[in-house]
Amino acid sequence: MMPAYVSHFGLKQAPFTKEVADADLWLPASKTALVDDLVEAVSERSSVVLVGEPGVGKTCVLRALRHRLPQAGFRLTYCHNATLGRRDFYRQLCLALGLTPNATAASVFFSVSAHVEELGRERVHPVFLLDEAHLLHQDTLDHLHILLNYSWDSKALLSLILVGLPELDDRLAARRNRSLFSRLGRRLHISQLTPEDTTEYLRLRLERAGCEREVFPSDSIAMLHEAATGALRDIDRLATAALREAARKKKKLVERDVIARVLDAEATRPGDET
Ligand SMILES: Nc1ncnc2c1ncn2[C@@H]1O[C@H](COP(=O)(O)OP(=O)(O)OP(=O)(O)O)[C@@H](O)[C@H]1O
Numbered sequence: 001m002m003p004a005y006v007s008h009f010g011l012k013q014a015p016f017t018k019e020v021a022d023a024d025l026w027l028p029a030s031k032t033a034l035v036d037d038l039v040e041a042v043s044e045r046s047s048v049v050l051v052g053e054p055g056v057g058k059t060c061v062l063r064a065l066r067h068r069l070p071q072a073g074f075r076l077t078y079c080h081n082a083t084l085g086r087r088d089f090y091r092q093l094c095l096a097l098g099l100t101p102n103a104t105a106a107s108v109f110f111s112v113s114a115h116v117e118e119l120g121r122e123r124v125h126p127v128f129l130l131d132e133a134h135l136l137h138q139d140t141l142d143h144l145h146i147l148l149n150y151s152w153d154s155k156a157l158l159s160l161i162l163v164g165l166p167e168l169d170d171r172l173a174a175r176r177n178r179s180l181f182s183r184l185g186r187r188l189h190i191s192q193l194t195p196e197d198t199t200e201y202l203r204l205r206l207e208r209a210g211c212e213r214e215v216f217p218s219d220s221i222a223m224l225h226e227a228a229t230g231a232l233r234d235i236d237r238l239a240t241a242a243l244r245e246a247a248r249k250k251k252k253l254v255e256r257d258v259i260a261r262v263l264d265a266e267a268t269r270p271g272d273e274t
């Protein structure tokens with residue numbers, strides 16, 4: 001059932017959910033540039049680290065990459081369960097690649113690297129997308145540079161894209177991880193949104209949901225932007241709460257007082273006091 005605010009604002013669907021199709025992703029110049037960098041990196045068969053704060057749109061950028069890369073020539077494999085130990089990490093990779101996972105750590109590693117070599121012979125470039133990589137076990141991190149080693153480390157048959165929170169950079173910079181870090185040729189960062197980005201994002205997502213008129217006046221957007229500290233997931237949550245609140249009060253415009261009530265309600269949630 002559609003929430004009441006959806007019909008109140010004459011929308012076709014809830015505008016700020018995570019269920020946005022790859023083709024409908026919001027791609028301002030800053031994000032297009034990131035996707036360009038990723039496309040270029042994998043076309044050059046390099047590996048990448050991409051960091052950013054929670055909710056700034058890292059995983060959505062990976063989806064935009066999936067949408068942009070030509071089907072032929074690349075094989076993307078997405079892994080997001082980073083909390084596994086090394087053997088289970090490779091077993092998960094085997095399953096994602098459609099291989100039967102073997103029992104021992106050596107044999108699962110061998111299956112994955114043999115598969116990479118096989119794809120190389122077929123002129124397909126595999127790209128392993130390791131999301132939430134700040135959570136990778138140290139014993140997995142210790143080993144990843146070995147996964148990049150083919151033909152005495154003279155062939156670039158695989159790209160790794162490690163994606164995570166900024167602490168991933170700190171982990172990679174640690175002395176113990178320098179063999180891997182030195183092999184990550186592109187080091188990218190997603191910044192928080194600017195106020196102009198927030199305005200454009202709200203407009204685009206409302207438009208995709210079937211609304212072309214102004215719903216959030218500019219001073220409300222400024223409040224939302226400041227409260228969300230430039231993270232898209234926080235904007236989604238606050239904008240949804242504000243639409244719901246405005247609909248309850250039968251208002252067609254989400255004005256500052258509505259945003260203020262939403263922010264107050266979040267700030268005074270029972271159990272949050274310290
Ligand atoms: N380019 C985009 N177009 C449309 N919506 C987006 C875009 N980027 C992010 N969003 C919205 O913000 C939400 C959070 O984005 P995403 O999951 O990509 O963040 P993240 O940086 O991967 O966060 P985390 O570090 O918590 O995994 C998405 O569910 C989506 O609603």
Ligand SMILES: [Mg+2]
Pocket residue numbers: 058059060131
């Ligand atoms: Mg993510």
